[in-house]
Amino acid sequence: MKLIIAEKSSVGQAIASVLGATERGDGYLEGGGYLVSWCAGHLVELAQAETYDEKYGKWRYEDLPILPEHWKYAVSREKAKQLKVLRELMKRPDVDCIVNACDAGREGELIFRLVYEYCGCKKPIQRLWISSMEESAITGGFRNLRPGTDYDRLYRAALCRLQADWLVGINATRLFSVLYRQTLNVGRVMTPTLALLVQREQEIAAFVREPFYTPELNCGTFIVLGEKYKDRKAAESIHSACNVKTAVVKSVERQEKTVVPPRLYDLTTLQREANRLFGFTAQQTLDYMQSLYEKKLATYPRTDSRYLTEDMAAGLPALVETAAAVLPFMKGIVPNVDARRVVDNSKVTDHHAILPTGQIKDSDLAALPAGERNILFLLAVRLVCAVGEPHLYAETVVTVDCEGHSFTAKGKTVLQDGWKAIESAYRATLKNKPDKDGEDKALPELSKGQVFENVRTAVKEGFTSPPKSYSEDTLLKAMETAGSEDMPEDAERKGLGTPATRASIIEKLVKTGLAERKNKQLLPAKKGVSLIAVLPEIIKSPALTAKWEHRLKQVERGGLSDAEFMAGIAELTVSLVKSNSALNPDFMRLFPAPVGSRSEAVGICPRCGGKVLEGKKGFLCENRDCGFALWRDNRFFASKKKDLTRAIAAALLEKGLVSLSGLYSEKTGKTYNAVVIMEDTGKYVNFKLEFEKGAKK
Structure with missing residues (x-):
């Protein structure tokens, strides 16, 4: 019997229904000769630093770098039950093979393998690799299960990514948090992304607007422009x-041009388009796409390809017809289908471009949440456009002479609307119409030597424009191309992060308070600007991080061993700690105590080295991300009928213990003296009692 393990319960249930596994168990389904269960996302994760040594429960420079010789893993309390289910299913004697049906990508491979290895399973693995949750795709995938060993390198690359992010994140975050006494979140990919935001705002702040002047000539039916002048x-x-002089047409050049249809969407281009048209964040678009995928209405979202494989060409006409049928403005129009424009095996990686599925034909799309429906229509429109006819136009460039000065104008005449007619019709249906591109208007019929008398002139004033703040759209593009100029031309993976991870990177920047959203703009927060100011180039360089992403792809393709990759990350980490052993006093002003502190510091936080301040409910670390707190409403002190005062808190923070008298015994009803010792696990603050010899409770 095969045990099939999906990434989520919804996917597991969809697979089970196709295979006939309808008998419900606790955390799994059975039937048709199959067991189907699921991982509930990341079941097994890397353990916290203090798991390796208790001393790592406190953040201290002298304990850095933390470089585990053997990696440890942990399971969160809320997911332990499902892991137990999987372990027991793997051990069943009638199970002779495990099918990895987690999402067909790097992270899906990682999720499954960590569970498989954590449970100590040795049974053979087969891999289900599909790009759609349609019944035909699932049944086809099971007819073509591949050996799990085919994906060993993919798993090694995924594990390298996980461990590298842990090493850089744990060490760099602790290092700079200890130095500057605030929790400063630093990440292998997150920090270079933040650096892009900071650099852009610095460029805007440094920009000096300069005027320029353009003479223009009005010839009655059209206007021609001269050169731009600063003077x-x-x-x-x-x-x-x-x-009021005479102008003569010196030349008229007409050239016919073609705008080929746009390529299909990969995840990044879809996220960018959805941000431009609807203001969706990258994470929202990914979430909508994941839901559509699980509802069998769209193909696998986490792809970096914009092409289809040759074996998909035969089914394209039917799929395009189905896509066009759900678009109201396409009613009565038979779409063109030129499969050659979207089919190229050499440009398809792990997954083909994102498509709507044939299932949209029989689905109630009006019942979909608005966000999902908008994304689905984007996919349908792009598919119909991508295989459509090219857009043809004629561009005319006219040169006019007046008193020895040259003026020019460009005009455009549409010869064939082609795919742009579909795109324009779709955009006309949107509530918020996107800005139109500055397209040239058509010029009147002109001929060389044509004369215009008494022309009127004017001087048009303009100003140079600063760079624009990043939007989610433009930041995704910057992340995708960051460091490209320093990469080999044949590099398979360029930029910061991957299509699957960029959304979460942006969300983490916002969540940790390093960046903020303002309308459609993504801006660095004050804390983010300060952080980039104190960090060395080695950790904030987009080019360097882009090289590491390229190296991960080399691990995946077998061009680099995982040991070599991790050795490079460890070397980077050691160098980072050694070269940043002391804070820069000039930068301390960048990290003042938080506004609104109610008092001077009670003491130093044992976790991150920040200030512990007195508040209404207790004594809390100034850094919210740290989480350290001594609460007044504390069960331990309440049971001893003792108030947790400022003096007691100060002693606990300074020495880790405090000698107290008059502690109440619930057992005897009497009071006693003892030493209260604070134990901080890094997650929880606990207390215990210590008595002098001969003392009684």
């Missing part, structure tokens, strides 16, 4: 020389 007088002199 207003130069433009004014041309204006004076040409006003």
